[in-house]
């Protein structure tokens with residue numbers, strides 16, 4: 274155990290922690306973006322709202338979500354610690370403009386990019402996660418044809434009514450049809466993204482994510498000592514195309530979709 | 535003196551470790567493009583002494599790129615604008631007539647300035663002393679080939695051993711991290727069977743001294759590799775990360 278603590282206190286161990294937590298967060302992004310693709314479905318929010326019920330009630334996912342919150346906190350605190358330590362290592366700055374040969378902008382600004390992400394994550398959680406868990410929001414009932422999944426009817430239950438009736442998410446069979454009752458997070462999302470300022474904030478944050486991962490993803494593999502002539506290109510390719518382009522672009526497309534709809 | 539250059543030098547002057555320093559501006563007249571950077575400083579120093587000004591103090595020894603002492607940060611780059619050379623191997627033809635050259639010491643908490651451009655690099659010695667060696671009982675020369683070493687490992691170890699301890703990696707790194715130096719020193723032993731014997735203890739002890747000396751952590755920014763005069767690769771840093779994790783977390 275003492276070895277583990279000494280490891281985690283060393284500069285190399287702290288990097289391992291950054292890399293492991295960073296990759297776990299990257300993995301989460303894949304799950305998160307895939308699930309949220311349901312937002313693009315023009316079904317009055319049925320698919321997305323059902324997905325949120327699954328994510329908040331299925332026990333294994335609940336466990337993983339707590340792990341995720343811890344990971345974000347560890348990654349952020351450890352990241353800020355390293356930034357501070359690294360700044361202290363050069364108390365007197367250079368006079369000449371530093372020539373940055375051989376380095377990328379992203380790699381030099383991980384702390385700033387991380388700060389943008391932290392502000393984003395906090396705002397994002399208050400916006401939707403807190404609202405979903407503790408806020409008072411409208412509910413929705415859908416009547417779905419059991420055999421075809423066609424939506425026959427949908428109806429909004431106002432927040433006040435939902436509260437008065439002590440509603441719980443539910444799916445019921447009713448004369449060959451399904452009745453689905455759930456919170457309408459889709460509606461909250463759609464309303465929030467009508468505000469251009471909110472959309473701008475999301476898009477800029479995703480740009481930050483893009484740059485954070487442009488360096489971060491491949492950097493994590495260097496930290497974990499996974500490098501070799503044969504797969505160096507593959508790692509950088511996945512980091513660039515999947516994590517720095519596709520994922521942030523899909524996320525950014527969601528607010529833009531609702532703004533322009 | 536056709537083709538000779540006139541330059542303006544903006545040089546960091548600092549009497550000793552305690553006093554605060556400042557930049558002074560000097561003219562370097564009639565500089566031959568064939569001079570090395572240090573020869574140019576010698577000429578300037580001669581002029582300065584004649585006018586009663588203390589010559590600019592800078593470290594130097596071999597003047598052929600092997601001792602690693604000629605530390606100076608020239609126009610925003612460790613050892614100046616040319617890749618793969620030390621300051622003593624830098625020629626004045628790399629500069630343009632009329633140019634202003636800013637010359638600074640390495641900047642790192644672990645490398646305090648002693649005087650002008652000279653920094654105290656004992657932190658490197660301490661890292662080296664913590665494990666940068668193989669303990670052997672001296673005796674008669676062992677048979678060649680009694681310990682087989684693969685050609686790939688031998689070459690890699692040799693490349694790592696090319697590090698001259700100049701500190702350019704620290705100077706160039708935004709975190710003043712000495713990971714490239716440390717990883718080269720760890721690698722040159724880790725790759726050879728003789729070095730494996732003490733590998734765990736070595737990497738553990740050397741990293742501890744590195745961290746305690748006040749060098750920063752690595753962010754894989756790779757400025758070090760770009761500025762290293764000996765072309766030491768950051769693949770050594772990956773090896774260090776693996777060696778350290780294995781030493782701390784696996785076995786024993």
Ligand code: HEM
Pocket residue numbers: 288289291292294295296298299302348349350352353355356383384386387388390391392394485486488489490492493494496751752753754
């Ligand atoms: C979705 C969120 C995030 C993901 C997917 C992510 C991912 C990563 C990855 C993969 C790395 C590379 C680790 C390495 O170089 O070994 C990294 C580094 C870093 N992250 Fe994050 N990160 C996220 C959020 C944050 C936040 C909120 C902060 C806030 C402080 C932050 C600060 C940093 C810093 C400072 C580094 C550089 C550490 C270093 O190189 O020493 N990150 N991140």
Ligand code: SF4
Pocket residue numbers: 602696697698699700701702703704714715718758761762763764765766
């Ligand atoms: S790794 Fe390169 S830059 Fe660093 S001390 Fe060794 S030779 Fe100099």
Ligand code: FES
Pocket residue numbers: 593594595596597598599600601602603604620621622623
């Ligand atoms: S003086 Fe020896 S390397 Fe420059």
